[in-house]
Amino acid sequence: MIANFLSKIMQRYLPDSFLLAILLTVVIFLAGIIEAGHGPLEMAVFWGQGFSKLFTFGMQMVLVLLMGYVLALTPAVHGILDKLTNLAKTPRQALLLTATISFAACYLNWGFGLVVGAMVAKEMGRKVAGLHFPLVVAAAYSAELIRGPSSAIPLVVATPQHFLHEQIGLIPVSETLYSSWNLMLSAGVLVLLLLMYAFVSPPENPVSLSGSEAVEQNRPSETNHPATFSEKLEQHYLFNIVLAVLPVLYVGGHFADKGFNVNLNVVIMLFLAAALLLHRSPAAFIGATKTAITSTQGIIVQFPLYAGIAGMMTDSGLVNLTAEWFVSVSNTANFPAMTFLSAGLVNIFIPSGGGQWAIQGPVVIEAAKELGANLPQTIMAFAWGDAWTNQIQPFWALPLLGVAGLSARDIMGYCVMWLVLSGVWVIGVFTFLAM
Structure with missing residues (x-):
């Protein structure tokens, strides 16, 4: 009932994500003038200087999504998802299975998890009668909260010569991601996620997945019988194998040299190799790419806008003002919780974990050392906070x-409810640990 009320509110009042990015730009522009004392021209310069800083990262994100989607459209992956989604017979089962699969995939890698979660949700929407499609998509997205092996911040502080090495040295992932308390926190997130979607009630008139195009996007691309010599070449699987050799060799050499070190470039290479090997031909691969490319338009258009916002936040000093205020109201007992909240707040304006850590990290670490707070717990509190408000950041x-x-707006009402429930759990755990 509460979730449906929030969903209706969001449907009525929440702007589209592109308009929200524009509104956030205006808010930060004015805050820089009023709170940080900069002139309009200075703020415009800060925005312009930041605008291009996510071009490389944005292209990486486009390729993570594109290759993940193309991989999801292969016959093999479609077959696996088809079998898994056949297990759900009722809307409730569909919600719980979607949340579980998405959680597992997001734990391995958030980019892969987002694509797999969406594909599972669409399969559920196609197969399960009476399922409220926005609700199952929300269940898939809610799983993105989990912090797993691809979480940037704990990986950064475990990397030799990271930018805070002189202040804190190396902190291995065994003390952060894979500590007993963080594994317990993660398990609690999964339990809470399943409980929420087990008991949330769909609206009286559920919205089903509609539109033949949307349904067809879940299915592997098919090619016509080749007629010409060039078409026969385009249908030959050998060319997929030839191209796939390069990313396979690159990733193999990377792991041999650096161990199991996973980054965005490695993920893209893995998805590319897998997609090439699992599609029947170059024509099938390109056909899947044509289907998948439309899903990247939001990233292409909006990443530069958020980079501009980040530029204004950083160069105007608004990030430091925000972080320092949180530090001023903290003590040893509540510092992890306050770190979590401050990271969540700033994440709304700078939705990049690694970039946010580069800006806020020095302030948080210095405060933790002054207060005598536990550094691994502080780092993970920051990482969880960075992920937490993704639920309300499009x-x-x-x-x-x-x-x-x-x-x-279709899913945000449910995400707001998940934001509250998960926030209470994470804050509770970190408060208990700090006692």
């Missing part, structure tokens, strides 16, 4: 929404 929902064919 930035990271863009890949999933692009695949699902929905807007942010």
Whole structure:
């Protein structure tokens, strides 16, 4: 009932994610003038200087989504998803299975998880009668909260010569991601996620997945019988194998040299190799790419806008002002919780974990040392906070929404409820640990 009320509110009042990015730009522009004392021209310069800073990252995100989607359209992956989604016979089962699969995939890698979650949600929407499609998409996206092996911040502080090495040295992932308390926190997130979607009630008139195009996007691309010599070449699987050799060799050499070190470039290479090997021909691969490319439009258009916002936040000093205020009201007992909240707040304006850590990290670490707070717990509190407000920040929902064919307002009511429930759990755990 509460979730449906929030969903209706969001449907009525929440702007589209592109308009929200524009509104956030205006808010930060004015805040820089009023709170930080900069002139309009200075703020415009800060915005312009930041605008291009996510071009490389944005292209990486486009390729993560594109290759993940193309991989999801292969006959093999479609067959696996088809079998898994056949297990759900009722809307409730569909919600719980979607949340579980998305959680597992997001734990491995958030980019892969977002695509897999959206594809599972669409399969559920196609197969399960009476299922409220925005609700199952929300269940898939809610799983994005989990922090797993691809979580940037704990990986950064475990990397030799990271930018805070002189202040804190190396902190291995065994003390952060894979500590007993963080594994317990993660398990609790999964339990809470399943409980929420087990008991949330869909609206009286559920919205089903409609539109033949949306349904067809879930299915592997098919090619016509080749007629000409060039068409026969385009249908030959050998060319897929030839191209796939390069990313396979690159990733193999990377792992041999650096161990199991996963980054965005490695993920893209893995998805590319897998998609090439699992599609029947170059023509099938390109056909899947044509289907998948439309889902990347939100990233292409909006990443530069958020980079501009980040530029204004950083160069105007608004990030430091925000972080320092949180530090001023903290003590040893509540510092992890306050770190979580401050990271969540700033994440709304700078929705990039690594970039946010580069800006806020020095302030948070210095405060933790002054207060005598536990550093691994502080780092993970920051990482969880960075992920927490993704639930109400359409930035990271863009890949999933692009695949699902929905807007942010369609799922945000359920995400707000999940934001509250998960926030209470995470704050509770970190407060207990700090006692």
